[in-house]
Each structure stands twice: as C-alpha cells, then as structure tokens.
Amino acid sequence: MAFRSSALATRLALALLLSAPGVLLTACGDGNKPTAANVDYAKVDEALIQKYLADNKITTAQRQPSGLYYVPLAPSPTGTPAAAGKTVAVRYTGELLDGTVFDASAKHGNEPFSFVLGEGKVIPGWDQGIALMHKGEKGVLLLPSALGYGPDGAGSDIPPNAVLRFEVELVDVQ
Structure with missing residues (x-):
C-alpha cells in the first residue's frame, strides 16, 4: 500500500508541476482586459x-x-x-x-x-x-x-x- 500511495503522490506532484506554468501564465493576464497582444x-x-x-x-x-x-x-x-x-x-x-x-x-x-x-x-x-x-x-x-x-x-x-x-x-x- 505504501508503494501505491507513493506512486500516486509522485504522479499528482508531477501533474501539478507540469500544469503549474499554465496556471501561473493564465493568472498573469486578465482575460477581460485588453492587452497589446490581443487588441x-x-x-x-x-x-x-x-x-x-x-x-x-x-x-x-x-x-x-x-x-x-x-x-x-x-x-x-x-x-x-x-x-x-x-x-x-x-x-x-x-x-x-x-x-x-x-x-x-x-x-x-x-x-x-x-x-x-x-x-x-x-x-x-x-x-x-x-x-x-x-x-x-x-x-x-x-x-x-x-x-x-x-x-x-x-x-x-x-x-x-x-x-x-x-x-x-x-x-x-x-
């Protein structure tokens, strides 16, 4: 059981790390406000x-x-x-x-x-x-x-x- 929990924890941690840049980049811009890139x-x-x-x-x-x-x-x-x-x-x-x-x-x-x-x-x-x-x-x-x-x-x-x-x-x- 400890192995499965450890593998699951590793997968979750990896998934979070891989998705973090997308979450962070999305948080940098407010989709409701125009920016130079989307005008x-x-x-x-x-x-x-x-x-x-x-x-x-x-x-x-x-x-x-x-x-x-x-x-x-x-x-x-x-x-x-x-x-x-x-x-x-x-x-x-x-x-x-x-x-x-x-x-x-x-x-x-x-x-x-x-x-x-x-x-x-x-x-x-x-x-x-x-x-x-x-x-x-x-x-x-x-x-x-x-x-x-x-x-x-x-x-x-x-x-x-x-x-x-x-x-x-x-x-x-x-």
Whole structure:
C-alpha cells in the first residue's frame, strides 16, 4: 500500500508541476482586459478615423483597401500624377488626431521633402497616399497605425499605435 500511495503522490506532484506554468501564465493576464497582444488595432484605428471624420463633418474621404483615407482639399487632376519610381516633393504637416503637431515642413524652412515614391524610404502610408495625388494637389492623409509607425511609435512625439493625420501638398513630380 505504501508503494501505491507513493506512486500516486509522485504522479499528482508531477501533474501539478507540469500544469503549474499554465496556471501561473493564465493568472498573469486578465482575460477581460485588453492587452497589446490581443487588441485588433485595425478595428480600433478604423473606429478612431470614422469618429474623426464624423466629428469634423468630413464627407469627401476616400477609403483605400489598406485602411488609409485620402481627403482631397484642392484637387489638381491635370497635374502630373505621382507614381512609383518618380521623385516627389511634398510640403506637409504631421499631427496626431488630437491636433498635436509632431513634424512639419515649416519646422524645416518650409522646404519640400523629396523622396522616390514606392521605395519604402518613408512610412507606408506616405508611399500609398502620395501615389493617389497629382502635382499641385493638396489633401489630407489619415493613416491607421500600421501604415505609420505601428507598435513602436517614433520617439517621444508619436506614441505606439497612433493614428496619424498629414496635411500634404504635392509640390513636384519628376
């Protein structure tokens, strides 16, 4: 009998030891509270952008499949279209949805920022959004966090998973 009790005790102890990490890990997170790992930021960002559009009575926003929204302010359909591989020059103001400006051409002598479109030298939302524009056009890009700086943010000015708003003017297309 002592052998059976000892074997049973060993099995129980082993079962407890093997299940303890799962119990401990489960206890670390409250399944009712969202964590960074289980938040669907695409849905959160979409809701934030929709609220921003409604609050600002913007009805001309054009949603792209990626979740980017383009709001034309001063269309220029006869201007040269921006396209991948072309060098574009842009004046811009970048801000969070609460209006906090984090960067602007005005901070850099109002000189346009130039880059080759589609080469990934800028955040994905710029490559996608500027490609919708023509030379001389002004518009607003509303970028879900995945098309901006994502879960890392950028320095102290752009928090993780921030939806970004850029007012842009496509000054030149070469």
